[in-house]
Amino acid sequence: MSERQTVSFTQMKDGTKEDYDLLERLEKPYLSLTADRVMDELRRQGEVSLEGYRITRLDHGLQSASRALREGADIDWVVGTLLHDIGDGLAPQNHDRFSAEVIRPFVRWDVAWVVEHHGIFQMLYYGHHYGWDRNARDQFKDHPCFESCAAFCERWDQASFDPDYVAEPLATFEPMVREVFARTAYDPAVIREGEVTGLPPL
Known part of the structure; x- marks a missing residue:
């Protein structure tokens, strides 16, 4: 077994160029x-889920992404939709x-924005049952991605919480996940800051 290579420092400020090259x-x-870890987390969501729902978190992601795919959404939207709840396991409160931070380096900025804000937009459907402001999303009404997030x-x-919906299997989406996460992180040609593509028309 080869000896493990390590840096020389115990404080980052003392590191040499050779340390940081290593x-x-x-x-x-x-x-x-990264794509392998994302796929592992998706599979885990098929084994452990929040109580009360009629489907697993993986099923929800697959249903959502299948709807996007079947409506003609491009790869950024499909992968963003598949992974929009990938953060549930470690960050259920946010x-x-x-989830948006997982995909942000690799997808268009509007897709990441929609994933980042979908939680507050979803309150339209249930917030009033908890005494919350179901229209809290209106604070973003002038944002260029408002309509995209509402439609998403x-x-x-x-x-996509329907146990009878026939979704595509995870294998359908794995090549897309791998393609997206193989991109150069924060490539301006991918991110396309300020450009709003919107969802495909129905």
């Missing part, structure tokens, strides 16, 4: 496995923002 080199294989929630998210 870290950069060792990080590359780890970064290349899963929308957590109506067409793909809130409708």
Whole structure:
């Protein structure tokens, strides 16, 4: 067994260029496995779910993404939709923002914005049952992605808790997940800051 390579420092401020070159080199294989970790988390969501729902979190993601795919959405929308609740396991109180950070380096900015804000937009459907403001999303009414997020929630998210819906299997989406996470992080040609594509028309 080869000896494990480590940096020389115990405080980051004391690191040398050689230390940071080593870290950069060792990080590359780890970064290349991001899609594997995402797929593992999706599978885990099929085994452990929040109580009360009639389907698992994986089923919900698959249903949502299947609706997007079947309506002709592009790869950014499909993968963003599949992963819109990927943060549920570690960040149930702010899963929308957590999920958005997972995909943000690799998808268009409007897709990441929609995933980041879908939680507050979803309150339209149930907030009043808890005494919350179901129209809290209106604070974003002038944002260019408002209509996209409203449509995302109506067409793909809130409708996808149906145990009788026949969704595509995870294998359908795995090549798309791998393609998206193989992109160069924060590539301006991918992010397309300020451009709003919107959902495909019905």
